[in-house]
Amino acid sequence: MLRRSVLVGVASLLLTAAPLVAAGETMRGTSLLLAASKDDVAAIKILLADGVQIDARDDSGATALLVATHVNGIEAARALIEAGADVNAKDKIEDSPYLYAGARGHLDILKMTLAHGADLKSINRYGGTALIPASERGHVETVRTLIEAGVDVDHVNRLGWTALLEAIILGDGGKRHQKIVDLLVKAGADVNLADGKGVTPLQHARAYGHDAIERILAVAGAH
CATH class of the missing domain: 1.25.40.20 (Ankyrin repeat-containing domain)
Structure with missing residues (x-):
């Protein structure tokens, strides 16, 4: 009976922890997106080293790399691309870092996407x-x-x-x-x-x- 009680307690703890873990991942992903919007390379590198998902998305479906491209954040884009960010990942309106850089004339970022597999x-x-x-x-x-x-x-x-x-x-x-x-x-x-x-x-x-x-x-x- 005691063993069953312990197992039930462990299961309950895991169920409680799962949403907290997910929430933590979401918050860290949000931090990466924010760092990208500010062209904050130092923060980006710290977050990636801490295991944040590099292609985490915001509500519009934009990845951190696309967010950096929106503001022509060249150094943030460089850090993300060199770390393996997907240059072809599209948001909900079908923009990708490659397509957006081309459309907006963000030449430095465009060249980086072309060098890293742009479709x-x-x-x-x-x-x-x-x-x-x-x-x-x-x-x-x-x-x-x-x-x-x-x-x-x-x-x-x-x-x-x-x-x-x-x-x-x-x-x-x-x-x-x-x-x-x-x-x-x-x-x-x-x-x-x-x-x-x-x-x-x-x-x-x-x-x-x-x-x-x-x-x-x-x-x-x-x-």
Whole structure:
């Protein structure tokens, strides 16, 4: 009877301890996410050495690495990536450290993700590669880096647009977008690949009054 009582007591203690352990892990994961948001490398290294799960997530599904990428925390991102953080781990809206760095022009972090297994074929919630929003937002060096990495320059997103079309339709026609169009053309982008309504890049450039871009396309054989 005494032995059974002891066993019951041990079982009860374990059941009580389990939620406490889980809560402790959650708190430590939260601490890692907070350290990442502050680009606090020292805290990150201490927490990882203490066994915190490196890919713990917040309520949005973001890992510490994605949180660091959100704030362009280069050193935090470096520490996490070198410790094995997943550069392709997506949150609930389909952003990953690689995709977000590309879209926002966080070039240093982007290069680190590319050096540590970034999936060049991964797509965001709009069905686009990292190259498409980078082209739209005028991140010239990011576009150059992604092209050199081998991202498909003619990938079409759910809107029916390529990187070239987004640079023209959503860009301002200025020097940054002119350079991006030139980079895409020289990388072999199909200058006659139309959108879902059959409108070509050249037609869009004319419609938006992007004269310099129109000339780049015309020289490349656009019609």
